[in-house]
Amino acid sequence: MKQDGKLAQIRRRIDAIDGELLRLLSERAACAQQVAEVKQAAGEMVFYRPEREAQVLRQVAAANPGPLPDEAVTHIFREIMSACLALERPLTVAYLGPPGTFSQDATHKHFGQAISSLPQTTIEQVFREVDAGAADYGVVPIENSTEGAVTHTLDMFLSTPLTICGEVELAVHQQLLSKVPDLAGVKQIYSHAQSLAQCRRWLAGHLPGVACEAVSSNAEAARRAASEAGAAAIAGESAGRLYELTCLAANIEDEPGNTTRFLVIGRHDTQPSGRDKTSLLLSTGNRPGALASLLEPLRRHGISMTRIESRPARTGRWQYVFFIDIEGHVQDAPVQQVLTELREVTALCKVLGAYPRATGDAP
Ligand SMILES: O=C(O)C(=O)C[C@]1(C(=O)O)C=C[C@@H](O)C=C1
Numbered sequence: 001m002k003q004d005g006k007l008a009q010i011r012r013r014i015d016a017i018d019g020e021l022l023r024l025l026s027e028r029a030a031c032a033q034q035v036a037e038v039k040q041a042a043g044e045m046v047f048y049r050p051e052r053e054a055q056v057l058r059q060v061a062a063a064n065p066g067p068l069p070d071e072a073v074t075h076i077f078r079e080i081m082s083a084c085l086a087l088e089r090p091l092t093v094a095y096l097g098p099p100g101t102f103s104q105d106a107t108h109k110h111f112g113q114a115i116s117s118l119p120q121t122t123i124e125q126v127f128r129e130v131d132a133g134a135a136d137y138g139v140v141p142i143e144n145s146t147e148g149a150v151t152h153t154l155d156m157f158l159s160t161p162l163t164i165c166g167e168v169e170l171a172v173h174q175q176l177l178s179k180v181p182d183l184a185g186v187k188q189i190y191s192h193a194q195s196l197a198q199c200r201r202w203l204a205g206h207l208p209g210v211a212c213e214a215v216s217s218n219a220e221a222a223r224r225a226a227s228e229a230g231a232a233a234i235a236g237e238s239a240g241r242l243y244e245l246t247c248l249a250a251n252i253e254d255e256p257g258n259t260t261r262f263l264v265i266g267r268h269d270t271q272p273s274g275r276d277k278t279s280l281l282l283s284t285g286n287r288p289g290a291l292a293s294l295l296e297p298l299r300r301h302g303i304s305m306t307r308i309e310s311r312p313a314r315t316g317r318w319q320y321v322f323f324i325d326i327e328g329h330v331q332d333a334p335v336q337q338v339l340t341e342l343r344e345v346t347a348l349c350k351v352l353g354a355y356p357r358a359t360g361d362a363p
Pocket residue numbers: 032035036047048049050052053056080081082084085088
């Protein structure tokens with residue numbers, strides 16, 4: 001009884017805090033509406049500001065007094081900004097579908113829930129929708145920590161006029177999902193080939209001899225698991241929720257740190273956020289020391305390279321382009337100097353985009 005009194009007292013306090021939170025949220029939303037008016041009056045039609053959002057999320061994580069983990073508070077503020085932006089102007093974001101894929105999770109991780117998301121059947125289609133203006137932004141996978149580069153996405157950058165305006169890192173946790181009650185009932189497994197590869201050791205150890213079939217996406221695998229007797233899918237939690245499947249085994253990926261990086265593509269440049277990355281597309285002739293000549297300006301100006309990838313140039317046999325990510329924004333003086341020097345030694349030097357570095361570790 002005494003306990004009940006204590007509980008009621010704490011709940012009254014929570015109700016009062018919720019009332020205060022709601023008042024402050026409404027005040028914040030009204031500020032966002034004023035921001036929209038200022039932007040409109042200045043003739044700016046781009047309401048989404050990736051650099052500002054990154055700054056807000058970093059500030060919140062840095063000022064977090066606990067006990068909520070940084071990941072939880074940034075998630076909450078992500079959704080607050082998503083709802084505020086939807087008041088200014090709702091966004092449409094294209095992603096590699098169908099619904100229930102990790103690409104959809106990455107899209108919501110970056111933009112929050114208050115967007116219209118448009119599932120596309122191919123990476124090329126995501127680029128096309130954004131280019132045509134049918135979507136404001138697009139989200140495409142670029143690399144996985146175990147499987148490497150998504151070459152299809154890299155190749156699209158050879159010809160697209162779009163620019164990179166953000167990156168998202170998503171921890172990829174694979175689940176064994178089914179309608180059957182236990183592992184013994186699983187007679188057939190479906191998943192995307194990459195996910196099957198990521199769970200090879202677990203499958204050999206726990207379900208040896210059970211047939212595995214690669215399908216077009218993890219969401220398609222979940223759809224089959226929901227409709228075929230004795231079938232299970234390897235997919236993410238979202239696909240399990242969408243198709244109302246039970247999780248028979250969680251986090252079955254062989255590499256616990258398995259992460260996929262996605263890029264956000266759009267039609268507008270992004271301003272510096274203070275902690276940025278610049279992506280470059282470079283090509284040199286086939287001459288001795290050509291690659292070294294690309295790296296030398298970076299060394300000289302103390303700029304870190306976070307990634308280098310080569311792909312066939314598609315302009316001649318055995319000719320290559322390099323995709324290089326460097327730390328810093330294209331408007332930073334050292335990056336400007338590097339670009340000037342690179343233009344002297346390259347046949348092609350294109351800035352694919354400058355954007356805030358991914359915030360925090362993905363849940
Ligand atoms: O600061 C702005 O430009 C806003 O529009 C406000 C706000 C926010 O809610 O904090 C909303 C959307 C933008 O993408 C960035 C920030």
